[in-house]
Amino acid sequence: MRLLLTSAGIKNATLHDALVDLLGKPLAEADALCVPTATHAMPGGPAAAWRQISGRASTPLTELGWKSMGVLELTALPSVDPELWVSHVRAADALLVGGGDPLYLAYWMRQSGLADLFPSLDDTVYVGVSAGSMVLGPRVGEEFVEWRPSTGGDATLGVVDFSMFPHLDHEALPANTMADAEKWAARLSAPAYAIDDQTALTVVDGAVEVVSEGHWKHFAP
Template sequence: MNLLLTASGLRNETLRDALRDMLGKPFSSANIVYVPTASVAEPGDHGWLLADLNRLHGLGWREFDVLELNGLPRQMVLDRLRNADVVYAGGGNHYHLARSITGNGLAEGFLEALENRVYVGLSAGSMIFSRHLTAHSADVIGDTKDLHVLGATSVDPPFGLFDWYLKPHLYSPDFPERDDAWADRIAARADFPIYFIDDDTAVRVRDGKPDVVSEGRWRFHP
């Protein structure tokens, strides 16, 4: 299983090169499916979503599919995932994305599809693999409002692959509160490891082993 877990997508050549290497063939010979599910739970202007779609589409894929996880037959969703060489899950509310996977009975089939494909996550799409994606971690991280806005007080991790948690947008101008002091406060409360990554960084996972690909800055708190 190959995962490229970014904060803000394929914003620089280092991240794009990492995906090319994981894919093993040109983008023009590959199919990609874009999953926007996390974004629909976010209110307000969605220019950021359009910018990411346009940037990604501009890489020149053989086929560019868009797949919403809710409202379609389960088998149709899984077939569309399997038709892709790259599964790309965009940003928004990671709890909504996780609950969409578990609530639609997609977790097992989703993981099976990823065994032979490359997964790229953007922000929320990168946060769904930790076994610490729970109401407890929401309290530790300080984003329980993102869970409560869904009318929920709990969440089950859809995959639970890793002990560590990923928190994106460190030092981001779009999230000015996410500075070193913010990361320090979270790390002091956390009883699990955390990667904090900026918008030019990704955690790459190959054969279950993580490493960091970056043109920016990041922190790891074990």
């Protein structure tokens, strides 16, 4: 997969251009699937899921003018034949993975079998928002733990080798200052990035690049 890991969706022209570059074609020629599952473990989850799917959220994804759009609800997948959904994942140009709770999302990515498909999705662009980005790292840090699996811990999927701190310096999130991010990163003792809502990370063949109209910080262990 080629990755575009955002804090709050496609918020500016720089991020839009990065998405088009990763796709290799205009969005109007690209098929996408929206994954709203992470919202279910958050307060107001049903309404948040609807906003993500319908393009009414403050994190632009589904409303960008895609050729086609479908919904992939991970909690439903273990109860149906894989033949009913795997082909749609493989056919999609982009997976749009929305925000919510990253540990809940990691749990259902594993339970559904979607995570097992990731290594084979060579031509897919994965676009994450907040939890949808954080879930690909090795850990989220205790600061971001709310829902917790029965096994405990803060481990996520480890698709990339760095953790992410989204919504840096967001006016509505007083615990997301740069000072808070620095403390979070120090406790992780691992590679990490803090990014604001105007910033994203691209990952192609393991190479990480920051694309931004805002501010961010890289933390080395």
